[in-house]
Amino acid sequence: MTATSIDTALIPGEFRPLMQAISEAAVKLSELIRQGGDLARPVGTNSDGDGQKALDVMADDLFRTTLGRAGLRWFASEEQDSSIEMNPSGRMAIAIDPLDGSSNIDTNVSIGTIFSVYPAEATAEASFLRPMREQIAAGYIIYGPRCAMMVSFGDGLQHYALDPRSGQFRPVAARMEIPEAASEFAINASNYRHWARPIRAYIDDCLAGTDGPCETNFNMRWIASLVAEAHRILIRGGVFLYPSDARKGYERGRLRMLYECGPIAFLVEQAGGKATDGCEPILDQRVETLHQRTPFVFGSTDKVARIAAYHDLPESEVSALFGHRGLFRA
Ligand SMILES: O=P(O)(O)OC[C@H]1O[C@](O)(COP(=O)(O)O)[C@@H](O)[C@@H]1O
Ligand SMILES: [Mg+2]
Ligand SMILES: [Mg+2]
Known part of the structure; x- marks a missing residue:
């Protein structure tokens, strides 16, 4: 393993070998993506029934092999x-x-x-099937026009960018805070007809703009x-x-608690935002099975809190046309 794939100045000592390994794999994966080829080729189906592309399998092999040398x-x-045991004396578990x-x-x-990191316990079940607030670190790498990383070790959110000349992740910001201001929402609106009423009501009110109760x-x-x-x-x-929505298989939404929602919720809370399943904080929930799914809402605190409040509205208010949603002006 090279010792140069991330500048470790801001990283607590016990996490440095892990972050070196994650960064090394991420640098290699970003090179593979840049090289191109038939990376979207269908190659099979994973245990959860999701179609796998060639790059899904390449990325899985790359992270498993590289992290296997990091003492986890x-x-x-x-x-x-299912999960695997890498090093019986390791002190961390990664999802x-x-x-x-x-x-x-x-x-x-x-x-x-x-990625999401927990203290290693005696069994894989005890290490992963637990409240998500017990994470000790989490992060993601984005392979975009710039390759960047957001990571937290429980004391604020750190932002890194990959310097293509040195092949090293370098700090961009030591502590990130989610701005409250943006009036932007992200949802797959093609599922509108399958949503429950509180979600439809919230999105209707966003779409109504300054004519509706959000007045924005x-x-x-x-x-x-x-x-x-x-x-x-x-x-x-x-x-x-x-x-969640009314389609078969979407009763608990699409995204996975352990691999997606838990770590993103950890980062969002570390940046001063909020992350829920629509109502309750994600981090207060317990992972019951490795591939479990959950509805997921996250972002600026006021907006996530407002969506939770729509779930508490009386039926007459949720089904009212936005112009009449009296309890909810601005
Ligand atoms: O295609 P849909 O239903 O809009 O779902 C998109 C969501 O699915 C995901 O691609 C699921 O992740 P994977 O690609 O790891 O399966 C999310 O990144 C994304 O938010
Ligand atoms: Mg995936
Ligand atoms: Mg995913």
Whole structure:
């Protein structure tokens, strides 16, 4: 392992070998993505029934091999049925979404890697199936026009960017805060007809702009890469929603608690934002199974709190036309 893939000045000592390994794998993966080729080729299906692309499998192999040399005890991946033991004397357990945003591989849109770190316990179950507030670190890498990383060790959110000349991640900001100001929401609006009433009511009110109870004109984004949405929101503010809906298989939304929502929620809270399942904080919830899914809402505190409040409105208010949603003006 090279000792140069990340500037470790801001990283607590016990996390340095882990962050060296993650950065080394991320630098290699960003090179593979830049080289191109048939990376979106379908190659199979993972345990959860998701189609796997060639790059999903390459990323999984790369992180597993590289992290295997970092002294970790337990490794769980979105692409694997079950967790594996790497080093019995290791003190940390890592859960990883090696390649997030797979549907964007062939279109050259930003994709990423998400990771979550817990103290290693005697078994994999005890290490991963626990309240997500017990994470000791989390982060993501975004492979976009710039390759960047957001990471937290529980004391604020750090922002790094990959310097292409040195091949090293260098600090951009030692402590990031989510701005409150942005009036931007991100949701896959093609599912509108499948949503529950509180979600429809919130989005209706955003779309109503200055004519509705929010009295604000909103902008909308949907990149279909959680890392890219998270990166934008951490830098510029706004809110993301992937709610549960009435489609078969979406009763608990689409995103995974352990590999996606837990780590992003950790980063968002570290940046002063809020992350819920629509109502309750994600970090207060317990992972019950490795591949469990959850509805997910995160971003600027006021917007996430407002969405939770829509779930408490009486039925008459939620179903009222926005002009009549009297309890909710601005
Ligand atoms: O295609 P949809 O339903 O809009 O879902 C998009 C979501 O799915 C994901 O791509 C799921 O992640 P994977 O690519 O790791 O399976 C998220 O990044 C994204 O937010
Ligand atoms: Mg993902
Ligand atoms: Mg993935």
